[in-house]
Amino acid sequence: MKIIVSGGGTGGHIYPALALIKRLQQRQLLDKVLYVGTKSGLEEQIITKENIDFQALKLQGFKRRLSWDNIQTLNLFLSSIKKSKQIVREFQPDVVLGTGGYVSSSVVFAAHLLGVPTVIHEQNSVAGLTNKFLGHFVDKIAYAFDDVTDQFNEKNKLVFTGNPRAQEVAGLKDNQRLTEFDLQVKVPTVMIFGGSRGAAPINRVVVQALPHLSQKDYQVLFVTGKVHYEQVLAQIKPHQLAANLKIVPYIDDMPAILPDVSLVVGRSGATSIAELTALGVPCIFIPSPYVTHDHQTKNAQALVKKQAALMIAEKQLTSDKLVKMIDEVLSNHALQQQLAQNARKLGVVDASDRLITVLEDLISTVS
Known part of the structure; x- marks a missing residue:
């Protein structure tokens, strides 16, 4: 599987993505991976430490009230879509996964425009603005809390997987x-x-x-x-x-x-x-x-x-x-x-495997 993963800003978006990548590696299902994030969040430090290829986009989040900053944000978003299209074309992924944070908006949206299979993962019980926007365009919406399902109109896209981080720690034992x-x-x-x-x-x-x-x-x-x-x-x-x-x-x-x-x-x-x-x-x-x-x-x-x-x-x-x-x-x-x-x-102790099944099924339907 060749996959682009994008998520950033906080560890809550990054660690589930990293847990999934590690599980793909464990199962020898990963041919190549590229992580796309920003330089302003935590993702570059965390991801490069794991020797995973990383590319950065320049974006910023929208303000929740009218602001001149939002004009700059929109310009950055539009230019980042152009850059994201270039990244997707060069990498040629089988699938693109977004785990939240504004950086994933341009990457996943660009993949959608290019006809590449797309999935988003929502970790919280309240959907983030990025995922609510992307929900209209992606092929599948994976989630971890049942309460979030009411916040997406695209019911046929919803798949319960749990949070990949759960599977990563599930086997831990007392270690004094x-x-x-x-x-x-x-x-x-x-x-x-x-x-x-x-x-x-x-x-x-x-x-x-x-x-x-x-x-x-x-x-x-x-x-x-x-x-x-x-x-x-x-x-x-x-x-x-x-x-x-x-x-x-x-x-x-x-x-x-x-x-x-x-x-x-x-x-x-x-x-x-x-x-x-x-x-x-x-x-x-x-x-x-x-x-x-x-x-x-x-x-x-x-x-x-x-x-x-x-x-x-x-x-x-x-x-x-x-x-x-x-x-x-x-x-x-x-x-x-x-x-x-x-x-x-x-606890969903097979959460990564569930999400991998979603990715594999989606890839198989377009291959």
Whole structure:
């Protein structure tokens, strides 16, 4: 299979694409791959690190209100379609996949104009603007949350695949990584983190909760995010750092530690949810209210209504409420089991293979 993959801006668009590429490689189905992104997002750094061919386009996102910037954005979009057509003609892919972010709009649209099979993948419960636009033109729309299906008119194109990131982590086992942080392997452990960059509102409440958490019979691994780490440490008094509390800026290969923890407290991005449900890890979600269309709240609610997770809205987050909810989960084995089992039911551990089937079927119909 020769494939062009495009997605950018955030890890939520990039990591599912990368997981799919790796699975194609594992199954020896990949003849050649080209990733198209921008230089302003995270994609170039992440993708080139994996020794995957990368080309960059110059685009920017549309503003959601009338703005002169949108004229420049439109000009960039039109010129990027011309460049994308050139890329597609030169590479001659069997199929083009877009995973979201404005960069994928021109690549996938250009492929459509040239008659190349196209697929988009929507990771969230609220469809992004790019995917809603592309939904009119692509051959198939793969999705991970049932709630998103109402947001596409092209019902005959919809295919449930789940998020490829789920399959990538599904086989992870306990590996005693807690010892890296001087924590005990057999003691219940809650990991608190606000995403790869951290989240200041979560950090602030956790710092307030430390005096209470230091007295618990469970362990706390608090991941602040690199940009917040020094600021968090400056707020903590030495006596609050009990042996059951560890504070770190970042954890390399975060998914690998998930099988070792009893509970995760954090944001509800699509990639996190894919990983956590694939492994059946109990969660307390604190959705970011700052993302487009508040989609993290809707992501979390999709699990809450299936009794697969708990949730605290950020505006309702207090140290007392957080500690009380953590205590409730870690002191109640039946509740832990319920959350874990229901989460695992929602995990799609063959998501990459499902998406590969969509790609193969589409290629076969035009060959």
